[in-house]
Amino acid sequence: MFKEERRTSILNLLIKDHSVSVRKLAVLFNVSQETIRSDLCYFQKTGMLLRCYGGGIVNRQALSKLITENKIDISGTISTPANKDFRLHREGTKMSGKVCILGSFNIDVSATVPWLPQSGESILASQFGFYPGGKGANQALAANNAGTDVHFIFKVGKDQFSSFALNHIIQSGINSYCAYQTDDAPTGSALIYVSEQDGDNIIAIYPGANMMLTRHEINEQQGHISEANVLLMQLETNIDAIEEFVRLGKLANKTIILNPAPYTKNVSRLLPSIDILTPNETEASFLSGITILNIDDAQKAGNIILQSGVEKVIITLGAQGSLLCERHRTLFIPAWSAVVKDAAGAGDAFNGALAASLARKSDLVSAIQYASAFASLAVEQEGASSMPQHELVLHRMRTQSHDIINIK
Ligand code: ATP
Ligand code: RIB
DSSP states (O other), X not given: OOHHHHHHHHHHHHHHHSXXXXXHHHXXXXXXXXXXXXXHHXXXXXXXXXXXXXXXXXXXXXHHHHHHHTTOOOOSOOOOOOOXXXXXXXXXSOXXXXXXXXXXXXXXXXXXXXXXXXXXXOOOOSEEEEXXXXXXXXXXXXXXXXXXXXXXXXXXXXXXXXXXXXXHHHHHTOOEXXXXXXXXXXXXXEEEEEETTTOOEEEEEEOGXXXXXXXXXXHTTHHHHHHOSEEEEOSSSOHHHHHHHHHHHHHTTOEEEEOOOSOOGGGGGTGGGOSXXXXXXXXXXXXXXXXXXXXXXXXXXXXXXXXXXXXXXXXXXXXXXXXXXXXXXXXXXXXXXXXXXXXXXXXXXXXXXXXXHHHTTOXXXXXXXXXXXXXXXXXXXXXXXXXXXXXXXXXXXXXXXXXXXXXX
């Protein structure tokens, strides 16, 4: 084996196990311990390895930078030792199921403003910051925090933001992902205004690299798709990649959830293959042609959308709650009470938690209740990617009463 090949293998082991031993590597590659020490020195110089007695441990901050700068293919499973408290907290809970998510990573540039500006208006922001975001990444984090295994597929550019993206995913605890990179577009970004008054928001998204996934790359993920119970995607990724993902999911008989956000016209060709569609009221209006002002309108919109061939529609209605429309029944699930700070990402929290709960084999109504409780906690935190932990959601569900209203 050549030096480059051996170093790539050592790097993969470091990514997987977070530590390596000189003795074991020497046996594995059938080289002297001196040779392995010189390999580890190389990684130490890059800053990604911290030497310790007998081997080395990964420097997680530097890992993503190295991966990006050296254009290393990091596809495959990366097990992440989550923050210890969370690990301990999760002990004893019965977590199961797997969600495979295809979606976006964006850098969110967020300004908190006293009110949402009108056309031509300039206003002073009271807060400003860069956050990790993108509907795909947010939903992956939500599903992870909700307690299922997650495999997240995404694409970034080869710019400074790609390191930020990889760092975020590595630190998030998401235990499996595949990050592709492209020279042809920058990492996606989003400009977000959040109103101080009620946490309401407006968002402009530049999808960049998110729109560059190829069918071939999706095909490489077939193993992860067949291991999953539920597939989840949004519309910040190019439609042909989504189409391929759905096709493979159908072949493998998976539950397929599409969050049709942001709305795009060519979503209609996907609808007959979708099990659960989760538009918010704006997207449901586009999909149905009905202006949604109340629950009656939402029900009419839901029934029209059902004619497109989707099995079930869940229309999310912000602080009001959500409406489940099936062919034989319509249920209204009110939102859980929350003290709202930032409602951006409420839909992502809802979708990630819904997918996780279904992957754990909850029935649909219980999964919606769980997703609503999860989202009600997410809106209490700043940043679209701030997601609560499973235990907190269970606590909210135990301490607030919650009815379901049968509409039809
Ligand atoms: P965004 O685009 O901001 O991510 P969205 O428009 O896709 O959000 P919403 O319909 O606003 O999604 O919210 C999704 C779910 O989150 C709702 O159905 C509700 O259960 C919950 N939710 C949203 N806002 C609130 C709130 N203010 N209080 C409690 N729960 C909320
Ligand atoms: O749903 C919120 C997300 O939408 C933000 O994180 C932003 O990146 C956009 O994708």
